[in-house]
Amino acid sequence: xxxxxxDLKVWxxxxxxxxxxxxxxxxxxxxxxxxxxxTGGLEESERLNRMALTxxxxxxxxxxxxxxxQKARASWFKSGDSCTRFFHSSLRWxxxxxxxxxxxxxxxxxx
Numbered sequence: 093x094x095x096x097x098x099d100l101k102v103w104x105x106x107x108x109x110x111x112x113x114x115x116x117x118x119x120x121x122x123x124x125x126x127x128x129x130x131t132g133g134l135e136e137s138e139r140l141n142r143m144a145l146t147x148x149x150x151x152x153x154x155x156x157x158x159x160x161x162q163k164a165r166a167s168w169f170k171s172g173d174s175c176t177r178f179f180h181s182s183l184r185w186x187x188x189x190x191x192x193x194x195x196x197x198x199x200x201x202x203x
Contacts, residue, residue, distance in 0.1 A: 108155065111152055111155055111156050111159065112156075114152055115149065115152050115153070115156065118145055118148055118149045118152065119149070121145055122142065122145050122146070122149070125138060125141065125142045125145070129142075157187070161183060164179075
């Protein structure tokens with residue numbers, strides 16, 4: 093089991109990397125693009141890069157949320173507590189609260 097655990101850690105580092113560092117890096121790049129957009133506008137390639145960064149950020153946030161749930165579940169299993177209805181309802185509430193329902197463009201709302 094110990095060998096498997098060390099192999100899994102290496103695999104995780106290679107495949108996923110550090111999610112918190114990746115999030116900080118994405119946010120920093122987005123901030124730089126936003127500042128450039130405020131001062132003089134962005135070229136088309138920069139706008140496409142900004143959209144790609146935004147989608148990467150959403151994907152990264154989903155991975156972080158999944159990781160948080162897995163760590164919480166593992167912690168509760170170790171301490172002898174089970175995943176209760178309260179836990180799952182609080183996670184569901186958080187997920188629904190953070191969900192983007194649509195984007196309003198002019199007078200139209202797109203889902």
